[in-house]
Amino acid sequence: MPDVLSVVDMRFILMVLAGSVAGLFVGAIPGLSVSMATALLVSVTYTWEHSDALAMIMGVYVVGVFSGAVSAILINIPGAPSSVVTTLDGYPMSKKGQAYKALYIATIYSFTGSLFGLLALGLLATPVSRIALKFTKMDYFLLALFGLATVGSVSTKNYAKGLISVMVGLVISMVGLDPLMGTRRLTFGVQNLTGGISTVPALVGFFGFAEVLSVIYNRNQEQNVLTMVRGKVSLKEALRHWKLSLYTSTIGMLVGALPGAGGPVASFIAYNEAKRLVKEPEVPFGEGAAEGIMASESSNNACIGGALIPMLTLAVPGDAVTAIILSVFYVHGLQPGPMFIRQNPEAFHSILAAGFIACFALLVLGLLAAPRICKVITVPKNIMIPVVASLCVIGSFACNNRLFDVALMFLFGLTGFLMRRFDYPVAPLILAMVLGKMMDSNFRQAVSLASSAENPLKSMFGHPLTVVLSICTAVVLLSNIPWTKKWMECLLGKVKK
Amino acid sequence: MKNKIHSLIIEGVLFCGSGLGLLSYSLVSYGKSFNKDWAQSPYLFPLIVGLAMTVLSAWLIGEGVLAGRKFAGGDGREENDPQKDPAGGGDAKGKTGGVAAALLLCGIYYLALAELKIPYITVGIFSFLYTFSTFEVATVVFLAAMMAFLGVRKLPVLLFVPFGITLFLSIAFRAMLHVLLP
Numbered sequence: 001m002p003d004v005l006s007v008v009d010m011r012f013i014l015m016v017l018a019g020s021v022a023g024l025f026v027g028a029i030p031g032l033s034v035s036m037a038t039a040l041l042v043s044v045t046y047t048w049e050h051s052d053a054l055a056m057i058m059g060v061y062v063v064g065v066f067s068g069a070v071s072a073i074l075i076n077i078p079g080a081p082s083s084v085v086t087t088l089d090g091y092p093m094s095k096k097g098q099a100y101k102a103l104y105i106a107t108i109y110s111f112t113g114s115l116f117g118l119l120a121l122g123l124l125a126t127p128v129s130r131i132a133l134k135f136t137k138m139d140y141f142l143l144a145l146f147g148l149a150t151v152g153s154v155s156t157k158n159y160a161k162g163l164i165s166v167m168v169g170l171v172i173s174m175v176g177l178d179p180l181m182g183t184r185r186l187t188f189g190v191q192n193l194t195g196g197i198s199t200v201p202a203l204v205g206f207f208g209f210a211e212v213l214s215v216i217y218n219r220n221q222e223q224n225v226l227t228m229v230r231g232k233v234s235l236k237e238a239l240r241h242w243k244l245s246l247y248t249s250t251i252g253m254l255v256g257a258l259p260g261a262g263g264p265v266a267s268f269i270a271y272n273e274a275k276r277l278v279k280e281p282e283v284p285f286g287e288g289a290a291e292g293i294m295a296s297e298s299s300n301n302a303c304i305g306g307a308l309i310p311m312l313t314l315a316v317p318g319d320a321v322t323a324i325i326l327s328v329f330y331v332h333g334l335q336p337g338p339m340f341i342r343q344n345p346e347a348f349h350s351i352l353a354a355g356f357i358a359c360f361a362l363l364v365l366g367l368l369a370a371p372r373i374c375k376v377i378t379v380p381k382n383i384m385i386p387v388v389a390s391l392c393v394i395g396s397f398a399c400n401n402r403l404f405d406v407a408l409m410f411l412f413g414l415t416g417f418l419m420r421r422f423d424y425p426v427a428p429l430i431l432a433m434v435l436g437k438m439m440d441s442n443f444r445q446a447v448s449l450a451s452s453a454e455n456p457l458k459s460m461f462g463h464p465l466t467v468v469l470s471i472c473t474a475v476v477l478l479s480n481i482p483w484t485k486k487w488m489e490c491l492l493g494k495v496k497k
Numbered sequence: 498m499k500n501k502i503h504s505l506i507i508e509g510v511l512f513c514g515s516g517l518g519l520l521s522y523s524l525v526s527y528g529k530s531f532n533k534d535w536a537q538s539p540y541l542f543p544l545i546v547g548l549a550m551t552v553l554s555a556w557l558i559g560e561g562v563l564a565g566r567k568f569a570g571g572d573g574r575e576e577n578d579p580q581k582d583p584a585g586g587g588d589a590k591g592k593t594g595g596v597a598a599a600l601l602l603c604g605i606y607y608l609a610l611a612e613l614k615i616p617y618i619t620v621g622i623f624s625f626l627y628t629f630s631t632f633e634v635a636t637v638v639f640l641a642a643m644m645a646f647l648g649v650r651k652l653p654v655l656l657f658v659p660f661g662i663t664l665f666l667s668i669a670f671r672a673m674l675h676v677l678l679p
Contacts, residue, residue, distance in 0.1 A: 044676060160556040164512055167550040171519065174546070178539035181532070185539055186522070216599045217592045219647065382647035383654075386640045387662055389603060393610070394666065398676045403611050406679065410603055417596065422508060440542040451536040482560075 004122075004349045007051060008357070015052050016354050019059020020361035026060065027067030028373060029384070034064035036211060038324045039203035040391055042331060043398040050332040051350040057328060058354035061321055063362045065263060065301055066110035069293075070370050073102045082263025082300035085271045089285065089292030096288055100371055104233045105290050106297045107366030109245050111359055113298035116249040117256065117305025118355040121312075125341060125348070128313040132338035135314070137446040138460050142469035144435045144442075147316050149476040150258060151428045159480040161424045169429035172197055173436020180441055192404040199327040201396040201405040202412050202433060206426050207320075208392040209413025214420055215385050241291055245298040248274060252299030256306025256318050263300035263319065270299030305355070312336050312348065315438060320427045323434045331399075503568065505561030513554035519547030602642055609635040610679040629667060632678040636663045 019041075026037040037060050045053035068083030073090035086106060093102040135143070152162030175186045176196025187193040248270035255266035274285075274295035281289045307318025308325075315336040317323035329336050334347055341348045396409035416426055446460055453459035461470060478484045523544035527535075535541055615631045640659035649655055670676040 044670075047675065158560070160553050160560065164550065164553050164557070167512075167516075167546055167553065170546045171515075171543075171550075174543055181537070181539050183530070183539040185526075185543065213596050213599065216647070217596050219595070380649075382644055382649050383658060385647060386643035386659075389643065390636055390640065390662075390666060393606070394670055394676065394678060397679045398670075401677045403607070403679060406607060406610070410600075410607065414600065422504070444537065444541060447536045447541070451534075 003345065004353045004356070007346055007349045008353050012051060012055050012350075012353070013357055015055035016059040016357040017361055019056035019061075019354075020063040020358050020365060021059075022056075023060040023063030023065075023358075024067045024070075024365050024369060024373070027064035028070040028370070033207060033211065034061060034068075035203075035320045035324060036207040036388075037064060038321055038328075039200065039207050040395040042203065042324060042328050043200045043395040045328070046331045046399060050328075050334060050347060053328055053332065054325075054347065054350045055354040055357075057325060058351060059358045059361065061325070062114050062301070062304055062355060062358035063365060065304060066107070066114070066297070066362050066366060067370065068300075069106040069110065069297055070103065070373065073099060073106060073293075082267055082303070083296070084264060085267040085296035085300075086293055088271070088296075089283075089287070089289045092286070093283075093288035093290075093293070098288065101233045101290075102288075102293055103370050104367065105238050105293045107363060107370065108235075108238045109241075109294045109298040110301045110366065111363045112242070112245055113249045113252060113301030114304055114355070114359045114362060116246070116298070117253050117302035118352060118359065119305070120253045120302075121305035121308050121355070122352050124309055125313055128309055129338045129341050132313050134465065135338070136463050136466060137442040137449065138466050139463065139469055140314070140442040141439050141446060142466060142473055143310075143314060143316055144439045146469060146473040146476060147258075147310075148428060148432055148435065149473055149480075151431055152425075153476060153480045158423065159482075161422075162428050165419065165424050165426070165428040166432045169432025170436045170439070172202065172429075173433045174440065178440070179437050180444055192402070197408065197433075198399050198405060199324075199330075199434065200399040201409040203324055203327070203430065204392050204395045205409040205412025206416040206430060208388060208395065209409055210416025210420060210426070212385050212389050212392065213413060213417035215381055217417070217421075219381060238290075241294045244274060244277065244291065245294055247277075248295045248299045249302040252302030253306035255299070256303030257309045258318065263303045266299040266303045267296040270295040308351065308355075312340055312351070313338060315340075317431060317434060320430050323430050326434055503561040503565040505564060506558050507561075509554045509556075509558030509561055511554075512557065513551055516547050516550030516552075516554055519543055519550060523547055598646060599643070602639065602646060606635060606639040609638070627668070628671065630678075633663050633667050636666065 022037060023034065027034055038057055041053075041057055041060065045056060065082060069086045069090060072083040072086040073094050075091075090102045090106065093099070148166045149163075152166050153159055171186070173196075175193055177183065177194065178185050184194060251270045251273060252263075252266040255269060256263070271285075271292060274291050278285075278289075278291045281291050283289045285292050303319070307322045310316045310318055311322040311326055313336070315326065317326050326336060329347075334340070334344055392409060392413070393406055396405045397403065399405060418424075419426055419429070450456040450459040455462075461467060479488070523540040527533075527538055527540040527544075530538065530540070532538055610631060613631045613635060615634055617628050617630045619628045621627075637659045640662055641655050644655055644659065649658075667678070671678050
């Protein structure tokens with residue numbers, strides 16, 4: 001704890017608070033997202049000290065994930081994908097005139113969930129790093145593959161589309177000089193592509209500009225804001241479900257730690273678990289049950305700490321936002337992985353400290369400011385969208401100071417928009433893009449080492465951890481193929497008979 | 498309607514072409530390269546990705562064929578029809594036209610940023626110096642045009658909001674955060 005506090009000074013706290021306030025609005029306004037904000041921040045913060053950059057980004061991340069619940073509760077439109085489940089009970093509760101109570105519960109359990117996830121990060125990161133030291137090149141490749149296979153399966157109904165997104169991300173990551181030999185690949189003579197495609201224009205395009213185009217496409221949708229009646233909610237009443245929240249936070253943390261899963265999956269699982277465990281809720285689930293809001297919010301916020309564990313210790317991001325945070329690390333010359341905590345303790349402490357400060361900022365902003373921002377979250381889209389488009393231009397230009405990146409951003413934005421239209425998830429593409437170079441170099445090194453060994457197969461897959469990871473990856477891949485799924489169901493049916 | 502090719506088949510063919518393209522690119526580049534050891538070749542990974550993409554596109558085409566058969570013999574509603582508007586209401590063609598127009602505006606904005614060369618002009622207001630250039634001029638026009646396109650009709654809003662936002666962006670990024678602007 002003293003180590004964590006050693007990085008905190010007034011400037012650091014102000015950075016977190018600035019990020020938290022930005023996160024509150026970004027998360028709450030439908031059309032803006034935490035991923036988009038962090039992507040834009042990468043380009044702004046790359047000249048800053050890494051502690052300042054991490055402080056602001058953690059503020060946006062922690063409070064942004066929570067504030068998705070504000071619009072979910074008040075206008076029935078989740079501000080973030082992880083708040084989709086919150087709408088199920090949050091909005092019905094608001095319609096009954098209990099919007100303040102719903103926001104209060106969402107704030108309290110987002111706070112406890114975030115705190116739980118960050119504590120888990122603080123406690124588990126070092127042991128996981130020790131295990132990660134035993135990873136071979138093949139293990140890293142398989143872990144990344146496992147993450148991509150998982151994210152492909154959870155982010156869309158059609159697994160093939162999820163995996164195709166992964167492949168497109170891998171292709172983008174391969175453009176430029178190859179990581180081992182320095183040979184040009186897929187540049188097609190374009191000089192500007194020799195250095196590869198920067199992560200920032202791709203992130204800004206896929207998350208920012210694609211959102212702009214999607215909002216323009218769906219701009220006739222109306223929003224009804226419910227009036228806020230400030231009622232009285234006691235802390236004792238809100239904390240009635242604390243035992244269950246520990247369970248749902250654990251679900252959130254574990255799902256967050258799974259490479260590729262993330263908040264939306266965690267909140268769905270936690271919600272279903274709450275439904276299963278609470279036999280007689282005061283109000284039925286789906287009609288304004290406090291337990292529903294609690295389960296969704298505690299789990300999606302606990303995901304934050306969970307998602308940071310594989311990112312910091314294995315350089316494998318847990319979700320899209322941690323993929324962007326990973327690029328912040330690379331931009332600042334930091335290399336996450338098993339040695340990260342040992343070699344860069346101050347960066348690790350900055351993340352923890354910023355996360356904890358952001359948790360308290362979440363509590364204060366959630367209780368005091370969130371009920372008052374219902375007018376802001378309905379800022380006219382015809383004013384907000386042009387501003388976001390300009391921000392995308394600034395953000396994509398700022399990383400390399402060249403207009404070529406702006407053109408790439410527009411191209412990626414259009415691609416992202418089309419992907420959304422045709423139900424191709426963007427998150428697997430981003431994860432693949434970030435992990436692609438690491439996968440490529442680790443795979444080729446593993447193959448090279450194996451080719452000179454006596455028994456190549458044993459050299460590649462002989463390690464116990466490699467066997468476990470291979471089995472896990474194969475299970476995820478096979479269990480998501482419709483034909484094997486049917487075959488398994490038939491097999492299980494026969495066994496039951 | 499029954500003869501309409503299912504969108505999954507079209508998508509599958511598109512990705513199959515991309516996968517095969519990547520495969521042939523890897524093989525041709527490998528053939529031309531000095532290093533003939535696949536284990537160390539920079540084209541090994543593109544080859545695997547190309548192969549995987551081709552297999553996945555075949556999967557997609559298979560699903561499209563199955564869905565098409567289901568559609569032909571079922572209730573006539575496609576599950577994965579891109580023409581089906583997910584937002585509900587409104588025609589998809591009109592909305593796509595809106596997106597195309599927005600892209601056109603963004604294209605003009607990009608060209609203005611790339612081609613227009615307005616020299617830096619610094620204005621002093623008391624002790625505060627404000628510098629503006631191509632970005633500021635192009636952004637004011639772009640914001641006003643985009644707002645008008647998105648339905649803002651009040652003249653004061655169209656005049657003052659783009660100006661105010663551009664001023665804010667310029668001061669925040671150029672002056673305070675020292676970010677280079679286009």
